[in-house]
Amino acid sequence: MPRTALSIFKSCSEKVTLFPTQRLFKAIADVEQHPSQAVAYAHLKSVMGKHFRFEEDMMKEAQFADLATHKGIHEDFEATLRASQVPISSEKVTGAKQWLVDHIKLVDFKYKGKLHG
């Protein structure tokens, strides 16, 4: 049986569950509660990066045509996060949350049931 994109995603599902979107939202909520804590902000950047890299690895394995564009979107957001330092304003927290919601709904949506279970 040929390895379809779906079967590759399924075989990688264990990886993605290490950094599911709930963990990303939890990390944002922690920054919201502790905007001055550098450790909370570093954790947010770390789990975001790990989630994105897993997602990109799966897309690469499945040879998705728009991987480069998708990777660019992730990297732009990571650059935005890196440009900020604690204390993180509530506007920035709201912006990050909104970015993530929009990204999942509008961009990752194409892989619904594959990337995010």
Ligand SMILES: [Fe+2]
């Ligand atoms: Fe994602």
Ligand SMILES: [Fe+2]
């Ligand atoms: Fe994504």
